[in-house]
Amino acid sequence: MTPRDAADGSRWSDLERPPLNAxxxxxxxxxxxxxxxxxCDVQVVQRTGSTNSDLVALADAGNADEGAVLVAEEQTAGRGRLARQWTAPPRSGLFFSVLLRPAEVPVQRWGWLPLLAGVAVATGLSRAAGVDTALKWPNDLLVxxxxxxxxxxxxLAERAGEDGVVIGVGINVSLRAGELPVPQAGSLALAGAVTTDRDPLLRAVLRSLEDWYxxxxxxxxxxxxxxxxxxxxAGCATLGRTVRAELPGDRSVVGEAVAVDGDGRLVLATEEGVRQPVGAGDIVHLRPA
Structure with a gap:
């Protein structure tokens, strides 16, 4: 490999981060x-803005079936809840989306899909990477x-047409301390993972998702x-902690997180003795109090 190869972003420019084997x-x-x-299919692209946006567009155009998986080696416009940005060096993580069409499930229960994906990702990574994982409600993976x-x-879960949901997942796998986007971020490598080989990690996560779904x-x-x-x-690190749920309109609720109810909402027990459920769609920030 020449220096020019690395400068040009050759797929082999970082031998510690080999490409996925599609x-x-x-x-x-x-x-x-x-x-x-x-x-039904797994496609790997070298670079895209957002796998979620791409897969939603394919589904809306009738060009994707349930079980289509789109994986990107690099995302330039990855995002989380409330359009927050998610960026990482090429091949340093797993960035993928899956199209689901749960026709036999009432729409009012579809809100469980991002929580289901959280359980699946945490379970798959615990097994394959050998790291302790936890979930911050509603949809963050903690190490x-x-x-x-x-x-x-x-x-990130997004509707796709009338009958579909695209589940997008971003996982920091091999990021080094100097590559973290913010100091409070982490990666599997920094958490002591037994492997950062993304092929078996992705297989484990997708098999876990298939099982839970x-x-x-x-x-x-x-x-x-x-x-x-x-x-x-059982895997939610938020439960048992006192948190402040910041809501739109400069409103907030402070209380101990005591449960996740049947609708996937976080139930806060306030000092006034009120059990206040808050939904993921209503939360701007959830912080320790």
Whole structure:
């Protein structure tokens, strides 16, 4: 490799961050020609603005089926909740989106999908990377770096047409301390992961998502019957802590996070003795109080 290769952003310019093997991912995840499992296709692109935007556009145009997976080696316009930016060096993380069409689940239960994805991502990474993971309600993935909780991933759910939801996931895998976008961010590498090989990590996360989505869908989206509500609560670092939920209009609610209710809302027990549920769509920030 020449210096010019590195300056030009060659796909081999950082040998510690090899490209994903798209063909091997398809062989591992797409079963029986797209039948018999969730995933119908896995596509890997070198660079795009946002995998969520791309997959929503494909779904809206009728050019994507349920189980389509779009992965980017680099995202230039990745975003989280409330259009917050998500940037990382090429091939330093997992940036992907999945199209789901839960036709048999009542729409009012679709709000559980980002929480379901959080459970799936945390479960898959705990197994494959060997790191302790936790979830900050509603959709942040936390790891422990030098004894402190750090955000290493996030999830964004967006509607796609009348019957679809695109779940976008961003995970910091091999970011070094000097590459973190903000000091309170983290990565699997900084958390002591046993591997930063993104191929097995992505396979583990997608298989976990397929498993949890299948359970939830089979239960008609019932979070209790599917085990999702219990699993989310067990892995949620927010529960048991006193937090301030900052709401639109400069309003806020302070209380101990005591539960996640059947609608996926965080229930706060306030000093006034009120149990106040807050929904993800109503939250601007959720901070320690």
């Amino acid at each position: 063909a091997a991912l398809r062989r591992a995840l797409v079963r029986d020609g797209g039948h018999g499992g969730l995933y 422990t770096v030098d004894g402190a909780e750090r955000k290493a991933g996030g999830i 299948g359970r939830w869908r089979s239960a008609g989206g019932d979070p209790a019957a599917s085990g999702l509500q219990e699993a989310y609560a």
